[in-house]
Amino acid sequence: MKLATRNKLTSAGILSVPVIWTLVFLFVPYAIIFTYSFYLKQFPTFVPAFQFGNYLLIFNDPQYLQVLLRTAKIALTVAVSALVLAYPLAYFLVFKVQSKKTRLILYMAVIVPLWVSYLLRAYTWKTILGSQGVLNSFLVMIGILEEPSDIFLYNQFSMVVTLTYIFVPFMVMPIYAALEKIPRNLVEASKDLGVGPFRTFLSVTLPLSTPGIVAGATFTYCLTFGDFIASFLVGGPNGLMVANVITSQFGAALNWPLGSALAIVMLVVVLIIISLSDRIERSGKLDLA
């Protein structure tokens, strides 16, 4: 056998497993869902068809549109909150913590919660924000509240708090990586050229860390957009997200076509976000080589 043929066969052999895996467990299910999204609901189940009724329903029925918009709003709020929390932390870790050991410990403190069950972490906030929770007891104890309040839990606020807490590591990591990649002498060069610390941050550090911000925002936004457990645990009626509606369409409502159409809409939204962020990162001329 010729060497070239043998090389081709070897690489085909190596590639076949992941390719087959991706095909069977990603593309085939997507294709099935995509097909379902054109099916027609007919009590008690649904029949094959090719029609856009499900999509039209999503964009015409205010109920679904509202859930989509709410999901987008919560995802955006979570992304922004996570950014506001993560950036100063990452900045502090990279530029202010002198000892490598301390930096590692603090960084790990941010990452470690990722190894704890998602469900458990979401549940924790239930015990913190609930009417018998830690926050209420504390506020009553120091006299700010007369009696426990239920305003902290089962609303969009508790959703945002919980999801921000859960996804903040995904914001810290890329920003930390981006800041760490900035050569220190660029900051020095800026100061050397007569520019004070604040303007140096705005003109050098911040622009050079945008790839991290964009990546972090994409992670947190997309993860939140597809989340359904937080809504389930701490959301309440006003915290319903697209993913919850989809679950119910495949479950209690038994409307797989509509659920599929919603899933496809969600997929498209996420793909748009990812390709946008990819484009921003590419256009930024942020080549630090």
Place this chain on the structure above:
Amino acid sequence: MQPIVNVSSVTKSFPGGLVAVNNVDLQVNEGEFVTLLGPSGCGKSTILRMIAGFESPDSGSIFLAGDDVTELPPYRRDVNMVFQDYALFPHMNVRQNVGYGLRVTGVAKEEVSIKVDAALALVELSDKANNQPAQLSGGQRQRVSLARALVRNPKVLLLDEPLSALDANLRDAMQVELKHLHQKLGITFIMVTHDQTEALAMADRIVLMQDGTVAQSGTPAELYDRPATPYVARFIGKSNFVSGVIQATRADSVDVNVDGKILKVDYSGNNIQEGDYVSLCVRPEKSSLATKDSTKGKSNMLPGVVSEILFHGANVRVEVELNDNTPFFVDIQLQSNSHYETVPTIGEAVTVKIPTGNTLLFVTQTG
């Protein structure tokens, strides 16, 4: 005249106890081209960074044009730095990089434009104004970095190993260019380098550092011809060291016993006496070779065997192993092709000349 830069009794140590700079005094006059030279870790970069304001001294003061700037942050100091790896902002093009400091500190747009054009013309990069740094070669980035530092018209230009990242040919060209630039602008240059040839070629004055202190400061010729210590002699140029014992002293010369041979060396100091152990230092080009037979009756010669011959183009460097196993290098100038005939072969027995003048003498141990 008041020095433009005055580093006064400055000490700086780093966490972990390393004393990078130990009680250093350094005065630089206006318009001077001073090179801080030394091996890595000798404190030369730390001094430069303290002048720039990136590090602050533990004790001592730094004056710029008479003003105490010890406590001033870098952005309030009238000096600019050319960084070792250029430190160009990757998210700005050449023009934006050069104009950055002016633009952000509120200089009017038209003025920035004029100054940036002038700076780019000075470093002959006007045609690259709209390129990104990543599109430039190493030498071009170096020029952008220079233009960016010079556009603010600093009192002192600090250069941190500016040529170390360039390849050999480009480095030679940039040496000349930097020197011209210095003459043209008339501002003070302080350059850090570990490369002695670079320092010798470029500087008005070399400050040679050793372990956080100044080993010797002077013109390149002074450091080369009259090194104060064996360290200086070793660092600047190539030196041969031969150890011996003082046999006799006179008003302007001494006799040194090296391995049984008596050598006469000019020396006019009075801090030397019979029995002192000394080290004789001879530059390879100030010595010469003779064949064993032609040595008879000649003085100040040491016998040895040729162990290696290195061809350098302009000269041949012959390594001779002396009788006590000390290596001794002698340069034979090749002024015409017939000089090749004077080059010995490996293994040949020869004698090396220790010149009476041009030989330096360091006391290693008093007798």
